[in-house]
Structure formats: C-alpha cells, structure tokens
Amino acid sequence: VFSEPSTHSDGHRATEGGPMALSCMRCPAGTGGGAAAARRPAATPPSSSVAFSLARCGGRSAAAASGWRIDAVAGKGVKAPMDAVENAVTPAAPSTVANGTSSAIIVEEFEDLASLVRDDEASVSITVVGASGDLAKKKIFPALFALYYEGCLPKHFSIFGYARSKMTDAELRDMVSKTLTCRIDKRENCSEKMEEFLKRCFYHSGQYDSEEDFKELGKKIKQHEGPRVSNHLFYLSIPPNIFLDVVKCASKSASSVSGWTRVIVEKPFGRDSESSAALTKGLKQYLTEDQIFRIDHYLGKELVENLSVLRFSNLVFEPLWSRQYIRNVQLIFSEDFGTEGRGGYFDSYGIIRDIMQNHLLQILALFAMETPISLEAEDIRNEKVKVLRSMKPLRLEDVVIGQYKSHTKGGITYPGYTEDKTVPKGSLTPTFAAAALFINNARWDGVPFLMKAGKALHTKQAEIRVQFRHVPGNLYKGSFGTDLDRATNELVIRVQPDEGIYLKINNKIPGLGMRLDRSNLNLHYAARYPKEIPDAYERLLLDAIEGERRLFIRSDELDAAWELFTPLLKELEQKRMAPELYPYGSRGPVGAHYLAAKYNVRWGDLGGSEH
Numbered sequence: 379v380f381s382e383p384s385t386h387s388d389g390h391r392a393t394e395g396g397p398m399a400l401s402c403m404r405c406p407a408g409t410g411g412g413a414a415a416a417r418r419p420a421a422t423p424p425s426s427s428v429a430f431s432l433a434r435c436g437g438r439s440a441a442a443a444s445g446w447r448i449d450a451v452a453g454k455g456v457k458a459p460m461d462a463v464e465n466a467v468t469p470a471a472p473s474t475v476a477n478g479t480s481s482a483i484i485v486e487e488f489e490d491l492a493s494l495v496r497d498d499e500a501s502v503s504i505t506v507v508g509a510s511g512d513l514a515k516k517k518i519f520p521a522l523f524a525l526y527y528e529g530c531l532p533k534h535f536s537i538f539g540y541a542r543s544k545m546t547d548a549e550l551r552d553m554v555s556k557t558l559t560c561r562i563d564k565r566e567n568c569s570e571k572m573e574e575f576l577k578r579c580f581y582h583s584g585q586y587d588s589e590e591d592f593k594e595l596g597k598k599i600k601q602h603e604g605p606r607v608s609n610h611l612f613y614l615s616i617p618p619n620i621f622l623d624v625v626k627c628a629s630k631s632a633s634s635v636s637g638w639t640r641v642i643v644e645k646p647f648g649r650d651s652e653s654s655a656a657l658t659k660g661l662k663q664y665l666t667e668d669q670i671f672r673i674d675h676y677l678g679k680e681l682v683e684n685l686s687v688l689r690f691s692n693l694v695f696e697p698l699w700s701r702q703y704i705r706n707v708q709l710i711f712s713e714d715f716g717t718e719g720r721g722g723y724f725d726s727y728g729i730i731r732d733i734m735q736n737h738l739l740q741i742l743a744l745f746a747m748e749t750p751i752s753l754e755a756e757d758i759r760n761e762k763v764k765v766l767r768s769m770k771p772l773r774l775e776d777v778v779i780g781q782y783k784s785h786t787k788g789g790i791t792y793p794g795y796t797e798d799k800t801v802p803k804g805s806l807t808p809t810f811a812a813a814a815l816f817i818n819n820a821r822w823d824g825v826p827f828l829m830k831a832g833k834a835l836h837t838k839q840a841e842i843r844v845q846f847r848h849v850p851g852n853l854y855k856g857s858f859g860t861d862l863d864r865a866t867n868e869l870v871i872r873v874q875p876d877e878g879i880y881l882k883i884n885n886k887i888p889g890l891g892m893r894l895d896r897s898n899l900n901l902h903y904a905a906r907y908p909k910e911i912p913d914a915y916e917r918l919l920l921d922a923i924e925g926e927r928r929l930f931i932r933s934d935e936l937d938a939a940w941e942l943f944t945p946l947l948k949e950l951e952q953k954r955m956a957p958e959l960y961p962y963g964s965r966g967p968v969g970a971h972y973l974a975a976k977y978n979v980r981w982g983d984l985g986g987s988e989h
C-alpha cells in the first residue's frame with residue numbers, strides 16, 4: 379500500500395487545519411506548504427490587502443507583504459521579518475495578543491509556518507503516466523508549466539513522463555514545448571521560464587504492467603530527489619483498462635518511502651455501478667481513499683468554484699435557494715464539434731456517461747447541497763453525497779436522447795456521428811441527452827433540475843441557469859402581457875466561454891411613461907478581471923500537490939452518482955432506444971423542448987426568456 383505518513387491514525391491529516399478563511403494564501407512559491415496555512419481560520423484579514431484574499435501563488439512575498447500571518451506568530455501588532463520566523467525553532471507560546479486573536483489560533487498559525495518552512499525542503503515528483511497521449515500534451519504539461527510560471531510549484535520538484543513509446547528526455551522536452559497550448563504562451567519571459575521548466579522534465583519508457591520498469595522509474599525519481607523528504611504524485615492519463623496495472627506496479631516499486639504518495643485518476647471511473655465498484659475495490663488494494671484523487675475537471679472551473687462563494691457569501695442569494703423561490707434549475711453543456719478522433723472512446727460511453735453522470739451531476743450536487751459545516755473537503759463532500767443520495771430515481775420518460783447526423787451548411791458538409799470511421803456502423807450511442815431530475819428533500823421537493831448535454835450543436839457553452847418564481851400579486855403584472863414567465867428573474871452563471879454571472883431583472887424604461895424592460899445585472903469576468911482565468915487542470919493539479927481534496931470525487935459520491943444513472947443506462951441499452959437524430963450544428967432534438975415543457979420549463983439558452 380502506498381504510504382501517506384502525514385495522515386494520523388484517526389484519518390485526520392497532520393498538516394491540515396480548519397476551514398478556509400476569507401484570507402487565503404495557498405501557495406507561497408518554493409514551499410508548496412501553503413495549503414495548511416490557507417485552511418486555517420483567519421484571525422484578522424491582512425490589513426494591507428484590499429481584496430478579501432491573498433493570491434494563491436506568486437511567492438512568499440505575498441505573505442510577507444501582508445505581514446498578517448507573521449504578526450500572528452510574533453503575537454504583536456507589528457510585522458516580524460520572515461527570516462525571524464524561519465529561524466524560529468520552538469514556538470514561544472504568546473500570552474498577550476494585541477489584535478484580540480486567541481493564543482490557540484496563534485499557536486496554530488505558528489505550526490502552519492513551521493510546517494511551511496519544513497515543506498520547503500521536501501521534494502515533489504510528478505509522474506505523468508501516459509505522457510505520450512492526448513490529454514498529457516493538451517492539458518497536463520501545459521497546466522504544470524503554468525503552475526511553474528506562476529510560482530506555484532514547490533521549490534524542489536521534478537516531472538517525469540512515463541509511457542511505452544520510446545522517447546529521450548530531449549524528445550519529451552521537445553514534445554512539451556511544442557504542445558504549449560496554454561494561456562501562458564504569449565506571456566513575458568515565457569521562453570526563459572520554459573527553458574527552466576523543461577530542465578526539470580524527464581522521461582522514462584516502460585510497460586504499464588511491469589514492476590521492473592516502475593522500479594527503474596523509482597530509481598530515477600530518487601536520483602533527482604536527493605536526500606530530501608520525497609512526495610510522489612502519479613497522474614494516470616491512460617485508458618482505464620490499465621489503471622490497476624499501473625497502480626499496482628507504481629505502489630510496489632515507485633511509491634515514496636519518506637513522504638506522501640497520491641494518484642490522480644482520470645475519468646471514466648467505470649461505466650456503471652458494478653464496474654465502478656470493481657475499479658474502486660481494485661484501487662483500494664493498493665491505495666487508501668485519501669490517496670486517490672478522482673478528477674472531474676469541471677469542478678476546477680473558475681465559475682463552478684465561485685458557485686458556493688456566490689451563494690454562501692451573499693445574503694441576497696442563500697435565502698432564495700430553495701423550492702420556495704426557485705422554479706427550476708438548468709445545467710447546460712454544449713459543444714459545437716462532434717466526436718472527431720475520439721469516437722472509439724466515446725462510443726462505449728455516450729454523452730450521459732461522458733458529461734451528465736459526472737460534470738453536470740457534480741455541479742448539481744454543489745448547487746443544491748445544504749450549507750456545509752466548513753469548507754473542509756470532507757464537510758463539503760458529505761453534503762454533496764447527501765444530495766446525490768436524495769435524488770429521485772431517473773425515469774426513462776424523463777430523458778430524451780439524440781444523435782447528430784450529417785448536415786451541409788455554407789457549402790461545407792459536416793459528418794454525422796456514425797460516419798466517423800472510429801464509430802461502429804449503426805451505433806445507437808447518444809451524442810445528446812436531456813433529462814429532468816428531482817431531489818427528494820425538503821429544500822428541493824418538486825423543483826425540476828433540467829440537464830442538457832450535447833455534441834455537434836450550434837454553440838460551445840456551459841452554463842447554470844436558475845429561473846425564479848413569479849412575484850406573488852405582482853403590481854406590474856399588466857405590463858408583462860400574458861407571458862408571466864418572461865418576467866421572472868433568472869440568474870445565469872456562464873461557466874464558459876466568456877465567463878460571467880448575470881441576473882435578469884425587470885426595470886422601468888426611463889421616461890415619463892411606465893414601460894418595463896428586462897435587463898441584466900452583469901458581472902462580466904473579462905471586463906472586471908483583466909487577468910486570465912487559470913485552466914481547471916492547473917487548479918486541480920495544485921490541489922492534488924497540496925493534498926486539498928475538496929474538488930475531487932470521493933468514492934461514496936461516485937457510487938451515488940452511478941446508482942442514479944445505471945438503471946437508466948441499462949434500460950436505454952436493453953431496449954435499444956433509438957436516439958432522435960438532429961443535424962450537426964443545430965440546437966439539438968426537439969424532444970428536449972417537450973421534456974422541458976412537461977415541467978413547465980423553457981430552456982433559458984434558446985432565447986425564449988432572453989431579451
């Protein structure tokens with residue numbers, strides 16, 4: 379079994395503390411030890427900061443600049459120099475506290491700093507298993523580089539690519555530099571940073587089921603780590619049928635003996651309840667649940683992260699977050715391209731497994747959960763799992779499936795799904811699905827949660843739409859004509875692209891008359907925040923390095939998610955339900971409208987309630 383020495387016998391992690399406070403400095407450069415600090419309760423917000431939080435990465439200077447965390451250690455109302463903190467060996471428990479902070483918090487703060495100093499010397503070795511593959515090139519290496527560029531990786535880190543393909547270190551570096559498709563590529567000093575980064579990337583060729591090959595990898599890792607405490611992170615960017623081989627070999631031959639070992643597992647986590655349970659059981663032969671980081675990259679998206687902030691830190695939203703005020707919730711995912719190139723993988727999964735059972739359901743759980751006790755991972759995941767387990771079984775009549783067909787537009791012919799060479803002829807795999815889901819609890823009883831996901835549609839977007847109820851006895855009812863639904867408030871969280879949050883409200887058109895208008899109170903991220911938004915993989919990789927599990931899927935969440943979808947998937951497959959065909963580039967099958975209409979809902983993304 380992989381070792382995880384920093385976990386106490388009661389399962390509580392030694393370096394992890396209380397709830398994340400408004401002030402949050404997760405990642406001083408060169409330490410990787412900011413996570414513990416970030417999750418401590420804030421004694422006082424940093425006085426020098428105008429925003430609520432400190433930057434997550436970008437150097438120890440962020441802490442030093444605020445002086446806040448350092449004040450707490452010194453127990454004084456003045457800044458103590460960082461080196462004084464670093465040189466301190468034993469905390470002198472402060473008895474007087476200038477800022478009213480309890481001494482318990484101060485001692486905790488000191489412990490954070492001490493662990494931060496200790497962690498400074500530990501090394502982290504990240505192995506991308508399947509380094510020659512699409513995801514590694516497209517997402518993982520660019521995200522690691524972005525983290526390096528931003529000063530988020532620990533001081534002592536190395537990256538290893540592992541796959542069967544024969545490659546030298548130089549060839550891996552060449553591949554990584556060519557596939558730098560990330561947001562950093564146009565930034566200042568990018569090429570110098572890239573050079574530095576590449577020097578810390580290495581490649582090892584081996585079979586996925588060979589303990590010998592992993593032993594060699596382990597030796598290579600050790601050479602680069604030197605005598606430091608070593609932490610090992612493995613990213614399984616490989617097809618799922620070889621997950622267990624890799625975990626077995628890596629655990630036996632390349633796990634850390636002095637630090638932690640963690641494994642990021644990519645979806646799909648099985649294709650139904652049984653296969654998912656078998657996978658979990660297999661993984662747990664070699665790993666503890668704490669070491670498994672099941673990634674759902676939608677949870678790493680900025681606007682999904684912001685969902686809880688929006689709800690729990692604004693008085694105007696949380697009181698409305700229930701069946702009393704919310705009429706329906708819509709979770710919408712669309713892509714304007716087909717399965718080109720990934721048809722082989724996609725055909726044995728389909729859109730329900732690919733998008734709904736994981737990405738959209740995770741967003742639903744986050745959206746609908748009760749207030750967690752704290753922002754600790756387990757508290758949040760406990761609440762999410764309660765939502766998932768409270769869901770009403772999904773009925774076939776509440777689901778619509780579709781498949782795109784060929785379409786010619788502007789002289790260009792777009793191929794239908796089954797025309798893809800990697801897709802079996804006559805495949806019934808859905809590339810589109812819409813579903814109405816319900817949560818059987820006091821908060822959400824009767825509220826339809828409508829999901830819609832599709833490939834080869836007219837646009838690429840992902841959003842959460844919350845349609846509110848009518849204003850009772852609305853004085854201005856007469857001004858809305860007969861369609862009162864058009865006059866209800868709608869909150870839209872646009873996850874991508876062009877991130878934003880807007881609230882549709884009714885207002886008076888200026889002038890002497892009384893004419894009403896619908897307008898958007900709009901938080902448009904590009905206008906409000908000029909800095910680019912990090913890719914979801916950056917956040918999630920950093921979380922895994924820091925041991926933050928909040929955005930990863932726990933096994934009971936996964937079980938509950940499969941329990942909801944497995945009977946439906948089996949029924950669709952046993953009955954060989956034919957998907958409704960829709961033209962490539964269209965808005966999807968008309969059946970989705972009937973499904974929504976059945977619950978008195980109009981899809982918000984189709985312009986029906988858009989003004």
Ligand SMILES: NC(=O)C1=CN([C@@H]2O[C@H](COP(=O)(O)OP(=O)(O)OC[C@H]3O[C@@H](n4cnc5c(N)ncnc54)[C@H](OP(=O)(O)O)[C@@H]3O)[C@@H](O)[C@H]2O)C=CC1
Pocket residue numbers: 508509510511512513514541542543586614615616617618620644645646723
């Ligand atoms: N690509 C994407 O956008 C996304 C991918 N994922 C998931 O991430 C993981 C990796 O995806 P992706 O990079 O696209 O996968 P690839 O098909 O590109 O496979 C990754 C690497 O695994 C090795 N490999 C491929 N097929 C086999 C096989 N049958 N047996 C043994 N080794 C094999 C190859 O390396 P070599 O031959 O050199 O050993 C390949 O380069 C998968 O689990 C996928 O479902 C999840 C979300 C999105």
Ligand SMILES: O=C1O[C@H](COP(=O)(O)O)[C@@H](O)[C@H](O)[C@H]1O
Pocket residue numbers: 675713732733
């Ligand atoms: O997990 C997956 O997600 C992508 C869409 O991710 P995005 O971040 O680009 O929105 C999807 O294309 C793919 O089919 C699916 O496996």
